[in-house]
Amino acid sequence: MSEKTYEGSRVKAQKSKSNSEYSDLLGKLQDIPTLPVVAMKVNQLLNDPTSSSSQIAEVLKKDQVLTAKILRLVNSSYYAIPGGVADVQRALAFLGFNTVAQLVLGISVFSVFNQNGDDDVFSMPDFWRHALGTAVCSEILAKHMDYPKPEEAFTCGLLHDIGKLVLHEIDPDRLKNIVRETTRRECSFTEVEKEWDLPGHSYLGEVIATKWGLPQVIRLAIRYHHHDVSTMASILSSAKPVIQMVRLANAICVKNKIGKSGDNSDFEISSSMLSPLDLSERDIPQIVATLEKDMERAGAFLSVYR
Numbered sequence: 001m002s003e004k005t006y007e008g009s010r011v012k013a014q015k016s017k018s019n020s021e022y023s024d025l026l027g028k029l030q031d032i033p034t035l036p037v038v039a040m041k042v043n044q045l046l047n048d049p050t051s052s053s054s055q056i057a058e059v060l061k062k063d064q065v066l067t068a069k070i071l072r073l074v075n076s077s078y079y080a081i082p083g084g085v086a087d088v089q090r091a092l093a094f095l096g097f098n099t100v101a102q103l104v105l106g107i108s109v110f111s112v113f114n115q116n117g118d119d120d121v122f123s124m125p126d127f128w129r130h131a132l133g134t135a136v137c138s139e140i141l142a143k144h145m146d147y148p149k150p151e152e153a154f155t156c157g158l159l160h161d162i163g164k165l166v167l168h169e170i171d172p173d174r175l176k177n178i179v180r181e182t183t184r185r186e187c188s189f190t191e192v193e194k195e196w197d198l199p200g201h202s203y204l205g206e207v208i209a210t211k212w213g214l215p216q217v218i219r220l221a222i223r224y225h226h227h228d229v230s231t232m233a234s235i236l237s238s239a240k241p242v243i244q245m246v247r248l249a250n251a252i253c254v255k256n257k258i259g260k261s262g263d264n265s266d267f268e269i270s271s272s273m274l275s276p277l278d279l280s281e282r283d284i285p286q287i288v289a290t291l292e293k294d295m296e297r298a299g300a301f302l303s304v305y306r
Contacts, residue, residue: 026199028170032112035212038063039108046101046215053092056101060088069107069304070100076300099151105214106135106158110305113165121176122168122262124306130259131158132301137249137291138242144287145277147241156221157246159214161261163205163222164189174198179262188265190226202226221246228272240276248273256288258295 035043041059045051060067067088074091075084085091092100115124138157142150167175181192193200206223220239225246229235235243253259254267274280279287 025171025174029166029204029207029211032166032169032208032211035112036063036066036108038066039104040213042101042104042108043213043215046098046105047213051097053089053097053100056097056104057088057092060104066104066107070103073103073300073304074100077297078294078300080297096151098149102151102155106155107304109159109162109212109214110165113162114169115306122172122179123260125302126260127161127164127262128259128302128305130253130261131161132298132305133253133258133291133295134158134160134246134249135301136294136298137252137287138245140287140290140294141245141249141277142242144279145241145245147245152215152217153242153245156218156242157249159205159209159218160222160225160246160250161201161205162208163201163203164262166204166208167201175262179264182262182264186264186266188267189261189263191265217242225250228276230272230276244273244276248277248279252284252288252291256291258291 034040038059042056045056045059060070070088071085071091073079074081074095079095081091081094085094088100110128135154135156135158139150139154141147142153147153164175178189178192178196178198181187182189185192190200190202202223202225206219209219209222216236217239220235221243224232224235224243227243227247229240229243232240248269251267251269251273254261254263254265255269269281269284274283
């Protein structure tokens with residue numbers, strides 16, 4: 001058998017599951033746990049425009065471990081609060097309700113997933129670094145655009161690839177096979193997903209985010225972070241800027257190898273990623289420089305999220 005024939009047979013063997021296997025894969029989504037109770041309550045507060053800082057402080061009192069993690073992040077160099085803070089109420093005074101609530105959401109989502117994955121094929125520390133890089137870059141872009149909720153862009157960027165964590169939970173061998181293929185061919189994760197007729201990580205992530213009742217803007221960012229949504233009439237116009245920020249932030253992190261998420265393509269930053277954000281190629285070097293600087297200050301996030 002020729003090398004080419006052998007390689008073709010090997011790839012076909014890894015390709016699409018049968019209909020029953022495909023259904024089984026989607027069925028396993030039901031095995032993903034719900035968010036912790038405290039996170040569910042904070043999520044409800046996020047979705048309630050009448051909620052207050054005192055309410056989130058009261059909720060966090062019921063989870064001392066989560067509170068300790070929040071305070072570790074709040075006191076990190078990323079936020080650089082003068083003199084630091086010793087309690088959630090003071091953190092809320094400095095950072096505001098929405099920022100603290102988004103931190104709770106991010107920590108809680110990642111606590112659900114299995115953290116084992118530090119190997120040559122799929123490294124969990126590299127995955128976290130990519131997720132964090134996309135979050136930090138999304139926040140940079142949000143501030144550049146004067147987006148009113150940069151902390152929301154941060155969380156959308158942080159959670160954009162949770163579908164890969166879902167696949168890591170329900171079918172780790174399949175995830176590793178995809179990454180091996182992207183490495184061998186130096187191609188994108190989505191390209192292999194489509195060729196192998198798999199439910200995409202964007203879809204898997206959206207299903208779980210919907211199951212957990214995460215805010216709509218987060219669900220949309222997870223589902224469409226590989227798409228140009230500027231002309232998609234079905235997408236809320238208010239959510240489009242965040243989706244475009246996450247899309248560009250992800251591309252910047254892949255291209256500059258800030259962490260690894262299984263995408264091994266030479267990611268091109270296209271005009272369709274830049275123009276909706278009123279950016280040009282000339283702006284990218286400065287964004288990358290700011291990102292690298294901010295990532296140095298964001299180290300605490302990597303230890304808290306893992």
